Amino acid sequence: MPSPLKSLTLAILLAFALPVRAQTGGELHLCLHGEPKTFNPVLVDDEASENVRYLTGGVLIRLNRQTQELEPALATSWKVSRDRRTITFHLRKGVHFSDGTPFSSEDVAYTMRLLMDPVTHSSTGDAFRSGEGTVQVQTPSPDVAAIAFPAPVAGLERLFDQVAILSAHSPKKEMAVLGPFYVADYKAGSYVLLQKNPNYWKHDAQGHALPYIDSVRLDIQRNRDIELLRFRRGELQLINRLDAEQFERLQHENPAVARNAGTGLDAEEMWFNQSPVAPLPDYKKAWFAAKEFRKAISMAINRADLCRMVYAGFAKPASGPVSPSNHFWFNAALEDPKYDPQGALRLLAQAGFRLENDTLKDRTGKPVEFTVVTNSGNASREKLATMIQQDLSQVGIKVNVVTLDFPSLIERITRTFDYDACILGLVNTDLDPNSQMTVWLSSGENHQWNPSQKSPATAWEAEIDKLMREQATAPTEKERKAKFDRVQQIAAEQQPFIYLINKDVLVAVSPGVVGAAPVVLEPWGFWNADTLRLGPAPELGVQK
Amino acid sequence: MNTPRLRLICALVLGLIFVLGLFAGTVSPYPYAKQFREHPNVAPSSTHLLGTDSLGRDLFARVIYGTRVSLLLAPAAALLSTLLAGILGGFAGLLGGWCEKIILAATDLSMALPLLFVLLALRALLPLDISPILSVIATFALLGLLGWPSSLRVVWAATKNLRNSDFLLLARATGCSRRRMIVRHLLPNLRPVLFAQFWISIPVFVLTEATLSMLGLGVIEPLPSWGNLLRGLEDISAVSANPWRLTPLVLLILVVICFQFILPAQEETA
DSSP states (O other): OOOOOHHHHHHHEEEEHHHSBBBBBEEEEEEEEOOOSSOOGGOOOOOHHHHHHHHHOOEEEEEEEOOEEEEEEEEEEEEETSSSSSSEEOOOOOOOHHHHHOOOOHHHHHHHHHHHOOGGOOHHHHHOSSSSOOEEEEEETTTTEEOOSOOOOTTTHHHHHGGGGOOOOTTTGSOOOOOSSSEEEEETTTTTEEEEETTOOBTTTTBSSSOOOSSEEEEOOOHHHHHHHHHHSSOOOOSSSOOOHHHHHHHHOOOOTTEEEEEEEEEEEEEEEOOTTTTOOHHHHHHHHHHHHHHHHHHOHHHHHIIIIIIIOOEEEOOSSTTTTTTTTTOTOOOOOOHHHHHHHHHHHHOOOOOOOEEEOOSSSSSSSSEEEEEETTTHHHHHHHHHHHHTTTTTEEEEEEEEEEHHHHIIIIIIISSSSEEEEEEEOOSSSSGHHHHTTTTTOOOOOOOOOOSSSSSHHHHHHHHHHHHHOOOOOOHHHHHHHHHHHHHHOOOOOEEEEEEEEEEEEEETTTTOOOOHHHHHHHSTGGGOOOOOOOOOSSOO | OHHHHHHHHHHHHHHHHHHHHTHHHHHHOOTTTTTTSSSOOOOOOSSSSBBBBBTOOBBBHHHHHHHHHHHHHHHHHHHHHHHHHHHHHHHHHHHHHHHHHHHHHHHHHHHHSOHHHHHHHHHHHHOOOOOOOHHHHHHHHHHHSSSSSHHHHHHHHHHHHHHHHHHHHHHTTTOHHHHHIIIIIIHHHHHHHHHHHHHHHHHHHHHHHHHHHHHHHHOOOTTHHHHHHHHGSSSSSHHOOGGGGGGGHHHHHHHHHHHHHHHHHHHHHH
16 A cells, blocks of 8 residues: 555656646747748738748637637627628627737728728638628627628638738738737748737636747748658657658657548549540540449549558548548538449440450440549659559550649640549648539539539539539528538539548647647647647657 | 779670560569559568569569660660761761851750750640550650750761861862762761760660659659659658668669770770
């Protein structure tokens, strides 16, 4: 039995142990993978600037990256009108910008005016453009702001997660912020130094002012290998998004620092060129337009092997346009993609194809052969293409793989349409399907298989158009979900995009960072930067 | 070791590598594209002599087929570029005047162009539905067609030197025809220079193809070449875990060294 003295000693040690491990102050050190193009939050259009905006910007409503629920931030409450055209915010009182300027509804009005001004060319503002007319902002009192849009805006509240409020009166303009940090120093090509905002409104449950850490140093480093090397040396405490090989290596060396946040929102996909103006022979156009052909290709691809061999198991077979990590919008009724080469052959036979001497031929006797293009320099995509090449050879289809530099690839898939099939990635930063409008509307530029149509080429594309427009104006989220579920179902039936895999979000976090909980939504590893603490950084025990 | 002996060894090594590449279909135990998906990244064994790559393809088969692609097409490209350099450089050096000025201006312009970007642009213009074999031939043909300017300068200088030589002056004075002068007097004297340029160009083209493949723009998968096999070295940790992946690099270094040792013999005859 332990003596009372020993128990007391243990209790004292434990009491001191926690503060040593997790203390306030210190500098979090990580990398941006590009130069931030702007510090003005309304002009943000690149990942590096978006990261800085997330760490410095104060927003009215914040999307909790872990629960995927909306939470009050600068607005303590909000109400959306039944017609989804007006949102009224009740603002937090006694809040000040980083330079001491008081925050009020005037700042909300100023930010919205700037955001919606066509001269600003704000991509954040574009998400709010619902119809012809101007956005009206009313400020009946310093702590109430009502914003009226000319037409209903779907997922309106969620869009405010991207709107960092600017000060209407501060002489520092966009450098006066309401977020946990402010930009204290910036050296182009080298680093961005963020200091703790002394006026940040948020406090922890015990009433301590947040953030806990004093500063964040964001080094600008494009080379991922150097970033990993610096992490191993202990110079960095966090890496956002490692590739599968780096992650596997790190996991092997030090399992505690390699953190898999789960299946991400991004997908790798393949599609066939169905543009009527494509300079392709008619027989190829007929293959690519046949639903059975596309479905058979999908069935003949072994996605489990793609996940295992290309992504070292850190990926999941993709079943549709929405990742299972998108809790609300994912259609769980969709079937998992099956690998069934025999089923694929049966489906092809229904469409008039036949297998002769290990070569698949169409009705007219033409051997089925096509070229898949992808961007050069992306080793994972090239491996995907090479594996698909072998998978499809099992059903008698000859696939040529061609890698092109990115500008040449974009030229082919958006202007000349001189290609058969393409493998590229779909980057999803938003949970809401509204962000995919240009992909699903037949008139959209990103409707890759047949973009910018004057009128829908097929009945199912017309139905998708109708459903996407209806979900954008539906009064409740439940109704929106029902309509987008149907879009996902049509996409699974028609396979205009053959979804291949969803990559896992792989992050490296030093054991010295306390409270880190990487998630599948951007900014993955430091979404809760204001509640992170720094403890003593232990040796990683790897290459120094 | 004395120089002739070293040259002989280098020639034998090169010959062996060439023969292996030439008979790749007979020597290789598996097709180069076959994926043994249950055995990715396995160590060398009696089943897979050099192990497998990340897609489970037999590395020995890929190295041998890659040798064939790189070592047969690089000399072809070198021959093409040397021929172009010989014809244009010879004309410029022999005729002089406006012809020389135009050819040299074109050479300077070609040398000023960033070869890699020109190759990328031309590669992007090629039709997509060509087979990997045609693609690799096209890549090396482009290398040959664009790789002549540096050789041309050397050939031009040598021709100009010969044009002012006493024996050509004498031949001209005795009424020797221009055709006879080129065939009987000029070409035999230019031969060593052309040979040297040919030998120098081969490793340069092998390395350029390797660079293009490292950028994903050389030989198209699944056809192997030393260049796209070298891409497997991008992941340094995989290399330290699977050192047999260094085989294409060792071969490339060996071939380049062998060519360099053989080369002085040609220069000495010049």
